[in-house]
Each structure stands twice: as structure tokens, then as C-alpha cells.
Amino acid sequence: MPSVADALRQHADGYLHQYGERMPTEHKRVLAAITRCRTGALGFLRYDCGPCRRTHWVGRSCGNRHCPNCQSDKTQVWLAKRTAQLLPVPYFLVTLTVPEALRKIVRANQRVCYQALFDTGSQTIRELAAGRRFIGTDRLGFFGALHGHRSPIGGLVGGRDPTVYHPHVHFVVPGGGVSQDGSCWQAAPANFLLPEKAASIVYRAKFRDAMREAGLLDQIDAKVWKQKWVFDVEAVGDGRATLKYLAPYVYRAAISNNRITNVDESTVTYRVTPSDSRPPYSRPVSGHEFVRGFLQHTLPRNFHRLRYYGFASPNSKLQFAWVRMLVWFYLGWCYWLAREAEPEPIEKPPVRCAECGGAMQLVAITDGSGRLLYNHPLPYLDSG
Numbered sequence: 420m421p422s423v424a425d426a427l428r429q430h431a432d433g434y435l436h437q438y439g440e441r442m443p444t445e446h447k448r449v450l451a452a453i454t455r456c457r458t459g460a461l462g463f464l465r466y467d468c469g470p471c472r473r474t475h476w477v478g479r480s481c482g483n484r485h486c487p488n489c490q491s492d493k494t495q496v497w498l499a500k501r502t503a504q505l506l507p508v509p510y511f512l513v514t515l516t517v518p519e520a521l522r523k524i525v526r527a528n529q530r531v532c533y534q535a536l537f538d539t540g541s542q543t544i545r546e547l548a549a550g551r552r553f554i555g556t557d558r559l560g561f562f563g564a565l566h567g568h569r570s571p572i573g574g575l576v577g578g579r580d581p582t583v584y585h586p587h588v589h590f591v592v593p594g595g596g597v598s599q600d601g602s603c604w605q606a607a608p609a610n611f612l613l614p615e616k617a618a619s620i621v622y623r624a625k626f627r628d629a630m631r632e633a634g635l636l637d638q639i640d641a642k643v644w645k646q647k648w649v650f651d652v653e654a655v656g657d658g659r660a661t662l663k664y665l666a667p668y669v670y671r672a673a674i675s676n677n678r679i680t681n682v683d684e685s686t687v688t689y690r691v692t693p694s695d696s697r698p699p700y701s702r703p704v705s706g707h708e709f710v711r712g713f714l715q716h717t718l719p720r721n722f723h724r725l726r727y728y729g730f731a732s733p734n735s736k737l738q739f740a741w742v743r744m745l746v747w748f749y750l751g752w753c754y755w756l757a758r759e760a761e762p763e764p765i766e767k768p769p770v771r772c773a774e775c776g777g778a779m780q781l782v783a784i785t786d787g788s789g790r791l792l793y794n795h796p797l798p799y800l801d802s803g
Contacts, residue, residue, distance in 0.1 A: 430706030
């Protein structure tokens, strides 16, 4: 089956030839990494099979965070860790985005605008949650994940199409927080976190202030600030299903390999699954359109797609173990009966020999010029 790398190898050169002078350096770096991934251009890994004594050479991976080939292990580790840290409380999925008229500004100023999405969204959640009618405290613990694409005819969740630019952030928020003095857990009202209409108005105002501070306000049509902005709050039960939904996207770029169905000299065809009940369909686009769509979701250098807030942050002074204990006390559980869940370690399966199926051992690594970076051959065993 063709892959994203195959599509980019087929069409990236033509795209670079036509648009290279105007392309950001980070886009060129991503194309260079993915098109060389596992081809041998970055070097090789040498594996020796103990049972049959065969030698196998495998092209090195690029390790780029936008490469679909290089992020699957990180995804599973992230999912296991986040699932283990779910509290026994209701969870909510908060989704926010910007109006269509703003997307060109966002795409041209990604670092500033993506940061504004995270900052203004998280501030809105904490400020409204602190109201007495809601949670009554701003000491929450949640995380946000940036997404950049969706189906041209689908909803905010699901049906992702890499050629459609639709930046939005999903926040996963527990239904409650720690009191200001840190002594107890304050739960949100049943099946309710925040009023969407009020949150939309506050979020819009904060985003406008962020654009003014960034010097971009004059470039934005004033009508945008009179439109209704999306700030959707959805109850999602214990949060497990939401984490499973988000996991494939937190360490992956615009499209996965299994959605590419055909690559030829002029087009790339991929599968789109709508967010509603309609069946999946195939969409062919030109090679240049596919490369453009893929690159528009490239993150600015050193910009993180995931952000953690409050006691969900690893740098929080409020220890997560203490928060969990407060929740247990709130629920009437005995602390000494509770057992803190630890994520099960994700064991990477051994590389298997294509000939005999035996486990192989990494014995050497070379760089792109053939220079030996690591050498640890298997010991010789005299069978005679």
C-alpha cells in the first residue's frame, strides 16, 4: 500500500521547484526528513538474527514529529499515561476554533495565533469555572490538543481532510477542581461545566485582545468580532473514549498512511471518513494540492501541540496524588483501600527476522555517509 512518504517523494520535488523560494524553512525541513525516512539516505540499522545468523539492513527513521512512520510508539505511551491519570469524575470535551474569515490570518501567523488559541481558551475555562454557580474555583487540571484539519462537510470532531485548514483546540477538562485553600474537591454541577454562550463571548474578547497585542488587529475584518464564535462543551463520561479518539492525532500530522489509497504521477487519492453516519469516500487531489495541504499543518519550530494546565501539568506545585486523594474523600472512598493506578509499561516488540521469525538484535548503526556510529556485533558461537 502507498504511504504519505511515497506521495511526498512523488510530488515534493515539483512543489519545491515551483514554490521553494516562498516556502518557510520548516516546511522544507519536514519534506527533506519524511522523503528520506527509512530509505537509507539517513543511514542504516544493522540487525543480526541469532537463530539463523542472517544479517538485515534497515533504513533509519527520520524521527520528525510530522512523519506518520515515526510517532506510533509515542502515541501508545501517551494514551497509557493519560488514561492512568483520569480521575473518577465526569469529564468534558471543550472545543473552540476561529471563524473562517480569520483562518488566512492564522495560517500566515501560526505561532502567534496558535498560542492565542491555547491561552485565551484556557483562561476562559478557568475564569468561568471559578464562578460560584459553576465549580467555584480556578484550580483545575486539564490539557489541550491542537488540531488543524477536518472534513469539508463534516463536523468539528471526525472526518479529517488534510487539504482543509480548520485550526481548533480540544480541551479535556474534569468536572471539578481543588478548592482555593487546597483542602477539598469541588465538583461541577451534574452534566454541566460552563455556559457555552457566555464562554464564547469571553473567548472572543480575549482573542481580540491577543490579536491587538500581536499587532494583527488591523489586518482582521471588524465583522469577525460580531460573529458567533464556536465554544462547544460536551459531556464525555469518564473521558476514556475521548482519549482514545485524541490519541492518534496528538503525535501525528495531517494524515496517516492507512488512508492513502493511490499515488501516481499527477494525483494522490486518500480516504475521508465523515463525522456523521455517511460512509467513507475516496478523494483524489493533485500532487501539488496534497503537498500544500500536508504542509499547511506543519507546526512552527519548537511549538508544542499539547499543553497541560493546573494540576495536570508536570510542573504543578499541587501534586496529582494529593488531588486524587481529595477526589476519593469527596466520593467517600477510604484512602487506604484505594490503589493508585500506574500505567502499564509499553513493551516494544522485538524486530523479527523475515526468514525464520526469530528475534533480532541491533548490532550497528551508520549515518547517511556510511560512517559507523554504533557497533556491537553478536558473539560468535562455534557450532562445530
